[in-house]
Amino acid sequence: MTGAASYQFRPVTMDDLPLLAAWRSTAHVRQWWGAFEPYSPEALSDARVARWIVSTAGRPFAFIQDYSVHGWDDHHFAALPEGSRGIDQFIGDPAMVGIGHGTAFIGARIRALFENGAPVVATDPHPDNARAIAVCRKLGFVPSGPPQETAWGPILPMLARRPGQ
Template identity: 65%
Template sequence: MTTSEQYSFRKATLYDLPLLKAWRSTPHVRAWWDSDGTYNAADLDDPRVARWIVSFQERPFAFMQDYTVHGWADHHFIELPKGSRGIDQFIGDQEMLGIGHGSAFIGARMKALFQAGAPVIATDPNPANERAIAVYKKLGFKSSGSPQNTKWGLILPMFAMRKNEHR
């Protein structure tokens, strides 16, 4: 059994770029993330996005980002209330898949975002990513409408509301 206290989040740095590149080149991550997209110093400095290396008992195993949904004029979540955050993540270490870490660390980050005042947390998995959708539903996300084509690809919009109020 894992607890949220066993997870730590530290800001991704330039020193993490080789690790992120290696994780993004694995088949289970490439299935849902653009393997050609690499991060650079400007990405890490972008104030709209907080990028995290997630560790379990001090072992780095995942990447997570949360971002202001109002940071892009054409973002598909632009109509959410002020202070809303979007999230994306992947488990890079294949040994850590399928044993509960995803829902645990995402839940821990959601708790922190809600405590910091986010009224809504949004996510946008590919509609074919059944594993991710199941995890999000377990964490209280509800789908909001049909799949949409966006400049980031085909997405299923999902929202979690503070205090278990769902859209």
């Protein structure tokens, strides 16, 4: 990958479900995300979560979602400042793994969230997902506590703060 790669983010639609199902069936995604449960139209219209298909050079290759950490009463990031966002993501296309796209597209999304006013961006990789944790660290995330068990499974809570805060 070159530093000149640019990324496009478009909202997930019902038409994307076969693509997401295919990506979620690959071993490298299924290991951390489990079986795919298709989104309903109601889930895709949930204002708490923005879900995106990521493309580069016209090629869709990844999924990222950002969400209000205050959208659920019992969310493990609910104590963060108002306006904070959480992120989850994966590269679906196995040919795009390990060549720098993850760091680049996640970094682009984080910058957009900060530009839109998020004071903190949180993420919660599985504590055993060394690749995801390494990418998060490269992007300025730091652990905000020890690994813990949540309603969504085991996590390592990590935070990145808007520059200057």
